[in-house]
Amino acid sequence: MTAFNPYEAPKAPLYVAPTRVELDGDCWREGAVLVVRAECKLPPRCIKCNAPAVEPIKHRGYYWHTPAWYVLILLNLLIYAVVAAMVRKHTRVSAGLCERHLRRRRIGLGIAWASVPLGMTLMFMGVDMERGWLILAGALLMLGLLIGGVAMARILMPSHIGPVYARFKGCGQAFLATLPTYVGGR
Numbered sequence: 001m002t003a004f005n006p007y008e009a010p011k012a013p014l015y016v017a018p019t020r021v022e023l024d025g026d027c028w029r030e031g032a033v034l035v036v037r038a039e040c041k042l043p044p045r046c047i048k049c050n051a052p053a054v055e056p057i058k059h060r061g062y063y064w065h066t067p068a069w070y071v072l073i074l075l076n077l078l079i080y081a082v083v084a085a086m087v088r089k090h091t092r093v094s095a096g097l098c099e100r101h102l103r104r105r106r107i108g109l110g111i112a113w114a115s116v117p118l119g120m121t122l123m124f125m126g127v128d129m130e131r132g133w134l135i136l137a138g139a140l141l142m143l144g145l146l147i148g149g150v151a152m153a154r155i156l157m158p159s160h161i162g163p164v165y166a167r168f169k170g171c172g173q174a175f176l177a178t179l180p181t182y183v184g185g186r
C-alpha cells in the first residue's frame with residue numbers, strides 16, 4: 001500500500017471546460033429570437049404563422065454588421081457603403097412562408113417598387129404647378145410607401161451573425177413555439 005502523496009502528478013486527464021456547448025439540430029429559439037447554424041434549412045412551415053410553407057423554399061442570403069458602423073452614414077454615405085461591404089457578415093437560411101404570407105410579401109415588394117415613381121410624379125407635379133405642399137406630399141408618400149413596403153416584404157431580420165450561429169428577429173410565436181430552446185454557445 002502506497003502512502004497518499006499530495007505532490008504526485010494527477011493520473012486522471014485534466015478536466016477541460018467546454019468553451020461551447022454543442023447542440024443537436026441547427027435551429028432553436030431564444031425568447032423571441034431565432035438562433036440558427038450557418039446554411040440552416042428551417043422546418044417547411046411558415047415562420048410567421050406556422051402553416052405549411054409553399055415549396056420550394058428559397059435559400060436566401062442575409063447580411064449583418066455591428067450597428068456602430070451606421071455612424072459613418074453621418075460622415076459620408078459612400079464611405080459607409082464601402083466599409084459596410086467590407087465588414088458585413090453573411091449567412092444563408094431557408095425560411096418558409098405560407099400562401100398568405102408569401103402574397104403579403106409580394107404586395108409589400110410591389111408597394112416598395114412603386115414608391116419611387118409615385119412619389120416622384122407628385123413631386124414633379126408640385127414643381128410644375130409651383131405647389132410646395134405637393135412636393136412635400138410626394139416626398140412623404142415616397143418615404144412612407146418605401147418603409148411600409150419593406151416592412152411588409154421582409155422575412156427575417158438578422159440581429160447578429162457570428163462565425164457559427166446567427167440570430168434573427170421576425171418569426172411569429174406560433175413557429176417559435178415548435179423549436180427547442182437554445183441553451184448555449186455563441
Ligand SMILES: [Zn+2]
Nearest residue numbers: 046049098101
Ligand atoms: Zn403564414
